[in-house]
Amino acid sequence: NAGVTQTPKFRILKIGQSMTLQCTQDMNHNYMYWYRQDPGMGLKLIYYSVGAGITDKGEVPNGYNVSRSTTEDFPLRLELAAPSQTSVYFCASSYPARGDEKLFFGSGTQLSVL
Amino acid sequence: GQQVMQIPQYQHVQEGEDFTTYCNSSTTLSNIQWYKQRPGGHPVFLIQLVKSGEVKKQKRLTFQFGEAKKNSSLHITATQTTDVGTYFCAGRETTDSWGKLQFGAGTQVVVTP
Structure with missing residues (x-):
């Protein structure tokens, strides 16, 4: 029962570097999400996807890009890392059509941009 | 836009005591969810x-959704050390599509033995 799997768990980037945070789920969920969590600030939605080939912006999309080529995978791309992107990133999935909208979260990626 | 506020931000509780954390939305919600983060x-x-x-109710946890569907509460009785963590509420505005949950900033709970 893997659920939602995120890699890497930790990463340190230099300003201006790029990287991709990987997320995969094995629950056949159609909805997938990327959130960032800053200390004391709760979770902010970056991007979400309602199915393969369909993505949409959340509250804080600037500086990020996503793609959804398969149901299982939803990678998050940081093109030019900035210190403001230092945060913990969580991927999540759900299947709202089943009558509930509960989110299943991955274990997170702690990213530092120095 | 929709805002979800949680109070208090921090809650220090003696083991065995009860406490309540509150979640308030500026708009009417379709539903409210609660999450715990250790x-x-x-x-x-x-x-x-x-x-x-x-x-x-879930054992010692009681959750309530307000009549106007703009607020919610989580009440924990006889707090235990296993209740340590941050409790988040999250709601979806009635006019928003599935998936657009707004999270509160959370209530961080510390339990003193």
């Missing part, structure tokens, strides 16, 4: 409330 962990779903005035 220190260093990820949010874990606790419950979803959908109906106006709904009350649900």
